[in-house]
Amino acid sequence: MADLSIDFVGIKSPNPFWLASAPPTDKAYNVERAFEAGWGGVVWKTLGEDPAAVNVSSRYSAIYDSYGEVSGFNNIELITDRSLEVNLREIEAVKKSWPDRALVVSLMVPCEEQAWKTIVKEVEKTGADGLELNFGCPHGMPERGMGAAVGQVPEYVEQVARWCKMYCKMPVIVKLTPNITDIRFPARAAKRGGADAVSLINTINSITGIDLDNMVARPIVDGKSTHGGYCGPAVKPIALSMTSEIARDPETMGLPISGIGGISNWRDAAEFISLGAGCVQVCTAAMIYGFRIVEEMKTGLANWMDSKGFETIEDFRGLAVPNTTDWKYLNMNYKVVASIDEDKCIGCGRCYIGCEDTSHQAIDLKPQADGTNKFEIIEEECVGCNLCQITCPVDDCITMERRDVGQPYMNWTQDPRNPHREVTEESTHEA
Structure with missing residues (x-):
């Protein structure tokens, strides 16, 4: 039987399936139920400074496929609306009860050195395994200078990552926003700042649909709405592409990656791992189908690995990266x-x-x-x-x-039909 255990930047877990920072990881009750169900780890829902964030009602909307299944999920929920003290106390208790599971804490505070110094030291006292810096939330928090407002500026990403590495000994994972032109720039910045890994993607700016009777987008809050964060199976192709960009970029090649975005089954997970991810994070699928889906994920991945002769996750991690190239x-x-x-x-x-x-x-x-x-x-x-x-x-x-056209390999940089072709040593290799 395949061994699903992993060691991701020094964080060990019995399998690569982690719950992403989101409503399913907002409190000890949920996290313990997840661990009982078999999840290898969780990223605790994003903590911030007190007073805690205040959420609205309602918060979710969705896009459905032709079978009535959720293909895209939109939310306008903010970071945790519970106090920092309560969250820290629960994190410490859960980690003591489940020492073999990965417990990473997501954080988001103002882009000020003292604010980050204070919160990372508080989290470190809990015994948590690592930090995830939330630079991706696309709604609500950017209006306050946090979330994607930081993730869209590489200089901020580098600066905050450096602060966190300076003031704690835990592994630091930077969660990247997809709401940017080129994902490689913030990833490079995270690496320069000393981050141990990146996770991606966070949710995508979205409006899932309009209520044409009332002329308001969903979800509806007292007759008004706003853009939210889009996730679920529909975003997987975008997440895979961005993961591959980081995995094959010469400046970030080898940087550990936690894959996120539309992972609903074992095959999705295997695809992210084949593009270099060392673990995967799941949210929407768990919210729609419940925590027990992890059993099928684990069994399916192990069976597939056995059929391919892969004994560990590392045996196939990144194998698809060399086969991904520029057009x-x-x-x-x-x-x-x-x-x-x-x-x-x-x-x-x-x-x-x-x-x-x-x-x-x-x-x-x-x-x-x-x-x-x-x-x-x-x-x-x-x-x-x-x-x-x-x-x-x-x-x-x-x-x-x-x-068979009877012609050898020839790429566009060599093609006589390309008026700007430049035949160089680099362009003659089968990339």
Whole structure:
């Protein structure tokens, strides 16, 4: 059986599944239930200075898929609305009761050295395993000069990280905001400031929808609304992309990463780990389905690892990073074309409609004598875009098959069709 235990920047836990800083980790009752269910760690909901934040009602909204499942989740909740003293007392008690679980404390205070010095020293007394600096909250707190207002300024990220490393001995994780043009800049700043790791992504600025009867966005607070933080399965592609950017950036390569964003099952977790994450954090899935989902996550990941011959998380962590590159280094001479398995085809025509109306007119529709339709690929017109495969409702009915064009690897920096090509030693390698 695969060993799921991890050591993330000196923080040990029995598995890589941690609950993210959010409502599920706001108090001892929740955290202990999570540990009983099998979670390897938690990041305690963000603490701040007293007096505690005051929240509004209501706080959540959602986007649903065609099956009625939540695909995107929006919240306008702030950091903890309980006193610092109560939180610190509970953190200390929980860590004593569960010494084998990771307990990281999320923090957010004004961008002042004394404020950070005071709170990190208080947290250190609890025996917690580490800190997560919340530089990502996109609503409410930025209006007070905190959260994303710090995370969007690399100089602030570096400065606060340095303060925290100066005044405590715990590992410091910097939580990054996705509401920025280039995620690499704050990640580099965190590393310069001495941070032990980064976690990402925090939530994305969003309005999930409008109540057209009352002309107000959701969630509704006495007839008004505001933008909130978007999370859930819909944000996973963005989170994976940003994770890969940090993992392969020469300036941050090797910087430990805690992956966050739409992780709902073991496969999602494996994808983040393959891009370099040393642990993963979950929020929305736990809020929708409850803490027991971690059992399926652990079992599924372990079974998959066994099937692949991976004994530990480290055996496959980062394996997808070398295969992620810039567009300009992709092979221009690689060619695939679509192939339709007639035995599996149900004749729905979705591939034909998509290709005929919006793509390359590479599928021929042939009416049959019995009133059905047959679809054939026009290979000389097919560019291998995958649209037909994506729209097909039948698994493996349409596959993409490689064609040998008789040409060696050539990327865009080498392509004669590129008027700005620069053939250099770097551009001739298969990136």
